[in-house]
Amino acid sequence: MVLAAALVTKGFWAGPAGRALALNANDQALDEWFLAYATRAYRGDFGLVTAALNAPEGINVLGNASLVGLGVLLAPLTLAFGAPVTFAVAIALNLAANGAGWYLLFARGARLHRLAALIGGAFCGFAPGMVSQSNGHLHMTAAWLVPPIAWCVFHLAERTRNGLLLGLLIAGQFFLGEEVLLLAAVALTLFCLAYAATTRPVPRHALPGLARGLAVAGAVAGALLAYPIWTQFRGPQSAHGGVFQPEFYSADLRSFAAISPLSLAGGDGAARLASGPAEYTAFFGAPLLIVVLGATLWLWRRPAVVACTVVSLVLCALALGPRIVAGHERTDQWAPYSLLSGLPVLEWALPTRFALAAAPLLAFVLASVVHTALTQTETLKLLVPVAVTAALVPLAPMPLPTVERAPVPxxxxxxxxxxxxxxxxxxxxxxxxxxxxxxxxxxxxxxxxxxxxxxxxxxxxxxxxxxxxxxxxxxxxxxxxxxxxxxxxxxxxxxxxxxxxxxxxxxxxxxxxxxxxxxxxxxxxxxxxxxxxxxxxxxxxxxxxxxxx
Structure with a gap:
């Protein structure tokens, strides 16, 4: 995972201070400012509202995808080497940590074969959408607390202390990336409902423990986040409504079968199917979709696999936005996201990013079919892993394009x-x-x-x-x-x-x-x-x- 992350970011390592993302230098400048601002926490001079930008009126930090958690964690690195170095390290760290976290969940939580878990974890960490978001959207790639959050949800009914841990993790992810937390909450809720609907008998015995765990998690997270949430939505310089139009940031229907321009087999022609180079979120590729369909049909008796596929379809449908766009042509065809339009909080999430939440679910399907082939068959032990790998190879990430930039005076x-x-x-x-x-x-x-x-x-x-x-x-x-x-x-x-x-x-x-x-x-x-x-x-x-x- 670390080597792959280093490859993706290799354009920075010759001199981070003199390099910029070729596809999104402006967001990089913003991220570097927030990473540097976070160092003020180490001298006790950090606030959720600051006049250090937009002086003298200031900005609401939490309303700006401000990298609070990531910035504070990496502040020693920023103080020692500067924000450009931290920015490059953060890109690599997020990708590698995401992959490692999902590998551990698949290998130890789901008890899948290590090779299967590795394939699934690698896809989670380096899915086309995650590599694309690495173009200046560190708040979207800092998702490495989502695997432990998922583990806590799946084991919530077993011990009350899991609710305590879940509350702490929710608070941590809030400061790493709120939009990721929202997407994770939607995906996990839909998965639990789909799993319960496809499981026989319905696990009603788990409901009391689940309710207790959720209550504990809600109380802990609520106590820790009450003031930050008030500050973000009601505090000084808080703003109402989403600033980015969902109609523009919607996934093109044809993009699901396309290969990202930032992937090994991608081409520049597919770029027109997305709103920008940081939003290639739905570019799963036709080979991968075919393999997922085949795996689901083969493992249709396994509720977790079926639930993952169904929820992935729902999330991808939400990614289409209010009206379906096909081949860069906007139609009048209604899409499910219209049901969410205007709802508080949800209006802040860009439609296309719902496809990001589908990546771990698809990864579980891939890991499950490889696990089954390796542990329960003889004739397919080699064929299935090769087929899955062949579907993933075209999606392998290429290094993020970088260019020289003017030095700071x-x-x-x-x-x-x-x-x-x-x-x-x-x-x-x-x-x-x-x-x-x-x-x-x-x-x-x-x-x-x-x-x-x-x-x-x-x-x-x-x-x-x-x-x-x-x-x-x-x-x-x-x-x-x-x-x-x-x-x-x-x-x-x-x-x-x-x-x-x-x-x-x-x-x-x-x-x-x-x-x-x-x-x-x-x-x-x-x-x-x-x-x-x-x-x-x-x-x-x-x-x-x-x-x-």
């Missing part, structure tokens, strides 16, 4: 910034970062978020009626700087521009403005700032203007 990495702004003061990047180009957020990340940044790439309550929106509407000075970049020429400044600048400096509590070498439109930006604030100071590899209100 020495002004920040070597500490020059301290002479221009106090700790937790506000430094204004020129131009200001937003969802289109958040790379300047890496400057703060390089200092372990020791200063605040206005604007940025985040989700906040800036839509109509306080609903969710990406970023904040830029202030006049920010608009002026972005127009300067777009036109690549210094604008004719007016008294109104100077008044707006003074107001924006006061609003941001800005200490200084910083323009890095190599910035697009750097000449025009420098001329504009010189005209507004006077001649800039050359420090290391940047131009700096002290804010004058």
């Amino acid at each position: 020495r002004f920040f990495t070597e500490g020059y910034w301290r002479g221009f702004a106090p700790r937790d003061g506000t430094i204004v990047p020129v131009p200001l970062p937003d969802w289109r180009d958040p790379q300047a957020m890496r400057w703060a990340a390089a200092t372990d978020v020791a200063f605040a940044t206005p604007q940025g790439w985040f989700i906040g309550p800036y839509g109509d009626g306080g609903n969710s929106a990406v970023g904040v509407f830029p202030r006049p000075t920010s608009q002026l700087l972005h127009r300067t970049v777009a036109n690549d020429s210094a604008p004719i400044l007016t008294d109104r521009d100077r008044v707006d600048l003074r107001r924006d400096i006061a609003f941001w509590h800005a200490s200084c403005f910083v323009l890095a070498d190599g910035q697009k439109g750097a000449g025009a930006l420098k001329s504009t700032l010189d005209a507004l604030l006077g001649p800039g100071e050359r420090v290391a590899d940047v131009w700096v203007w002290r804010a004058r209100n």
Whole structure:
């Protein structure tokens, strides 16, 4: 598992600080900022609402897929080597830990043959959807607590202490990735119902113990998560409604039989069947689906196998979104997700990601058929494992594409910034970062978020009626700087521009403005700032203007 994870991330290892995801560099910048922000927990300066981004109004950390748990766990690594190294390690760690966790559940929990469990675990860890989500969505790949959560659910009726452990694991997964926790809850609930429906006699004797265990788990998780959940949904800078349209983030019907472009046998042509390179969640491939169908027909007397297949179908149907899309063509055909549309909490889950929850269920079917062939047959002992392996080989992950990126200016990495702004003061990047180009957020990340940044790439309550929106509407000075970049020429400044600048400096509590070498439109930006604030100071590899209100 570790070697496979290292292969997937090999593009980073020559120099993580100078490499970026070729397919999603913007989300990487956001993740690195959150990983760096988490280090503040080690000096007792971490909050679930912070003004370190979008200064001075701040952001609601839990409303932003903020990697709280992963960031705190890996904070020593971030403090020692920087957020880019932690980001690369986190990608590999999540993939390897997911695979190892499911292997242990299949081998020890389900008591499957080790080879069968290894095949199932490897598919869980490196399924096309998980590799795809590794393109900047660490909160979706940090799912290695789901196998122990599943184990606790399956053994909940045996001991009350399993309910205690389940509550603790739920709280832990909440801080690793809430959307993963939601998907796991949906999948496990559907599996338990399907298993009970296909088991004869119905295991009614387990219901009292199950109820007690769920009550204990709910009490423990509720006590630990009451304040964080209130903060996320009712606290400062909390936002209502999902910001991403489910119609756009829906799985294409044809994608289920396609091979991911990030897989060994994939091609770029299949990319059009997904909303983006981080959402190849449903690309299971026709060979795998055929093998799963054959395995289910062979093992149709086993309730767990049948339940896994049925629930996988339900989850994949939900992944289709409100209306079915086939071959990149949207139809008017109703899809099951329409039943969930607008429901609280569920509206935050993107439809296509329900297919991620199907991967472990399909893996169990594959592992079960291999186990049966190895332990209960002679003629199929070799044929079945070979057939399953042949269906999985085309899905083998390729290394994530990476590209070079501009280094963080020495002004920040070597500490020059301290002479221009106090700790937790506000430094204004020129131009200001937003969802289109958040790379300047890496400057703060390089200092372990020791200063605040206005604007940025985040989700906040800036839509109509306080609903969710990406970023904040830029202030006049920010608009002026972005127009300067777009036109690549210094604008004719007016008294109104100077008044707006003074107001924006006061609003941001800005200490200084910083323009890095190599910035697009750097000449025009420098001329504009010189005209507004006077001649800039050359420090290391940047131009700096002290804010004058």
